[in-house]
Amino acid sequence: MIMSKTLKLRAFTCAPLIFLFVFICIYLDFGSSQKLYDSLWEPKDSNWQVVDEGSSGLLANMISKYENEQVIRFYHENPDETNDVLLYAKDRNLDIWDTSSRYTDIRLHREIVKDMISKIPNHRVLISNVSRALTNSMPNGREMKSLPPLNFNALSSMPQEAFSELYLQYTEEFYKNYQNIEAINSYLRLLSSMYSDLCELTSLGTTSEGRSILGLRIHGRRSDTHGQYHVKDENEVIILQGNAHAREWISIPTLCYSAWKLVAQYDSDNRVRNLLDKFEWIFVPVLNVDGYAYTRSEDRFWVKNRQSIKTSNCKGINIDNNWGFGFTGEGNPCDELFGGLAPFEANETYAMFNLISNTLPKEGKTTVGFLDVHSYSQSVLWPYAYTCDLLPADDENFQELAMGLTKELHRVNGRFYSHQQACIPFDGIHKHYHPGAAIDFAYFVGEVRWPFTIRLRDMGDYGYLLPAHQIIPTSREFYAMLLYYGQFISEAAY
Numbered sequence: 001m002i003m004s005k006t007l008k009l010r011a012f013t014c015a016p017l018i019f020l021f022v023f024i025c026i027y028l029d030f031g032s033s034q035k036l037y038d039s040l041w042e043p044k045d046s047n048w049q050v051v052d053e054g055s056s057g058l059l060a061n062m063i064s065k066y067e068n069e070q071v072i073r074f075y076h077e078n079p080d081e082t083n084d085v086l087l088y089a090k091d092r093n094l095d096i097w098d099t100s101s102r103y104t105d106i107r108l109h110r111e112i113v114k115d116m117i118s119k120i121p122n123h124r125v126l127i128s129n130v131s132r133a134l135t136n137s138m139p140n141g142r143e144m145k146s147l148p149p150l151n152f153n154a155l156s157s158m159p160q161e162a163f164s165e166l167y168l169q170y171t172e173e174f175y176k177n178y179q180n181i182e183a184i185n186s187y188l189r190l191l192s193s194m195y196s197d198l199c200e201l202t203s204l205g206t207t208s209e210g211r212s213i214l215g216l217r218i219h220g221r222r223s224d225t226h227g228q229y230h231v232k233d234e235n236e237v238i239i240l241q242g243n244a245h246a247r248e249w250i251s252i253p254t255l256c257y258s259a260w261k262l263v264a265q266y267d268s269d270n271r272v273r274n275l276l277d278k279f280e281w282i283f284v285p286v287l288n289v290d291g292y293a294y295t296r297s298e299d300r301f302w303v304k305n306r307q308s309i310k311t312s313n314c315k316g317i318n319i320d321n322n323w324g325f326g327f328t329g330e331g332n333p334c335d336e337l338f339g340g341l342a343p344f345e346a347n348e349t350y351a352m353f354n355l356i357s358n359t360l361p362k363e364g365k366t367t368v369g370f371l372d373v374h375s376y377s378q379s380v381l382w383p384y385a386y387t388c389d390l391l392p393a394d395d396e397n398f399q400e401l402a403m404g405l406t407k408e409l410h411r412v413n414g415r416f417y418s419h420q421q422a423c424i425p426f427d428g429i430h431k432h433y434h435p436g437a438a439i440d441f442a443y444f445v446g447e448v449r450w451p452f453t454i455r456l457r458d459m460g461d462y463g464y465l466l467p468a469h470q471i472i473p474t475s476r477e478f479y480a481m482l483l484y485y486g487q488f489i490s491e492a493a494y
């Protein structure tokens with residue numbers, strides 16, 4: 001496993017010098033930011049072609065695939081009704097989107113909707129046409145288009161002013177849509193280049209399909225303008241991971257946004273500066289890199305990673321069931337909750353384990369905060385996830401912090417987030433509903449003091465198909481919450 005290795009810039013096939021020449025010409029000829037913007041979206045040179053996945057990928061293949069599917073919320077008022085709903089879904093291998101003590105959201109084909117409603121009548125249609133909702137989740141016109149990947153070999157010789165302008169334009173466009181993995185990696189690289197004194201991009205490991213799992217390590221400025229180093233107090237670390245579940249796209253730009261704001265506001269906001277001087281922050285916006293790529297090309301609702309399983313032809317381990325605490329090793333590899341044959345079998349889970357348990361301790365650092373960011377249902381959850389029979393020793397402290405976090409989330413845009421223990425205490429089937437969860441390992445084995453799962457927007461109206469125009473509002477409320485979280489931990493006396 002490759003650890004904390006400085007990311008090597010990816011080699012691009014196009015000739016860097018030609019690219020640089022063309023780009024500088026565009027910049028010098030037209031100068032204005034509007035023209036630079038155009039050079040991104042209406043390229044005259046093939047280096048700048050916008051990546052359009054719509055013609056060959058997801059939209060073309062999947063609009064028809066999901067044409068006759070709906071997402072329906074089935075309400076249950078007691079454990080018997082809960083069992084009825086879950087058993088019906090399990091028997092037919094239906095895709096359960098979310099479940100709570102009151103309801104279960106299920107994606108299903110129109111043909112069986114009638115049958116299910118006849119057995120479980122108390123329901124509400126959340127999404128009447130999944131393929132239409134999928135199309136609507138992309139901004140008009142651009143659909144599955146992503147920003148172009150950047151050629152950093154060429155950009156390194158670009159004049160500083162032009163580079164800054166590019167950074168601004170790329171940032172502005174980045175949050176208008178759900179970008180592909182190449183654009184996300186370019187953006188993280190861009191941030192680390194713009195704010196090289198405040199962050200570094202590292203590879204935490206490699207997925208089974210050979211992609212790098214990137215982490216952005218953010219900290220206070222370690223040297224002043226005269227190059228004089230001074231001691232910083234960042235031996236404590238806060239880790240944020242997103243997209244452990246491949247279809248939960250909103251977690252990716254939300255984490256990128258917070259990383260961006262932290263570095264961009266370091267010099268202008270005392271609160272941010274104190275938090276970066278106090279803690280190192282490690283952002284892993286796309287933990288399940290292979291799974292995410294797969295949701296963009298093959299199956300929008302894929303959950304697991306794409307690793308092969310020795311005992312099965314079915315692929316994939318559910319990353320959030322593969323941690324080494326409360327791990328059961330049960331289940332069918334074809335099931336989306338399958339957590340692997342052994343703890344940390346998933347490359348992605350192992351990479352995070354290695355970071356928390358090996359790399360950081362070797363650097364003399366302790367992980368004090370851990371946020372595992374998912375969607376949907378707007379909730380703040382704390383350990384334990386694997387059982388409801390036990391309360392963690394810090395339960396009261398978790399409740400206090402969680403209440404503060406939900407208030408911050410609500411303050412920004414008026415969205416209500418709930419807070420509770422991560423387990424779901426409603427029936428026999430779900431006694432150990434969530435084995436091998438990240439927050440349980442972080443708390444019980446990793447000795448991370450403040451582990452939470454945050455489930456972002458929405459409450460089910462769009463579910464995993466949250467429209468792109470909600471990226472910024474979701475990111476803003478999360479960022480406000482994150483500052484509160486950091487402040488709370490820095491002041492916590494217990």
Ligand SMILES: [Zn+2]
Nearest residue numbers: 245248374375
């Ligand atoms: Zn999830």
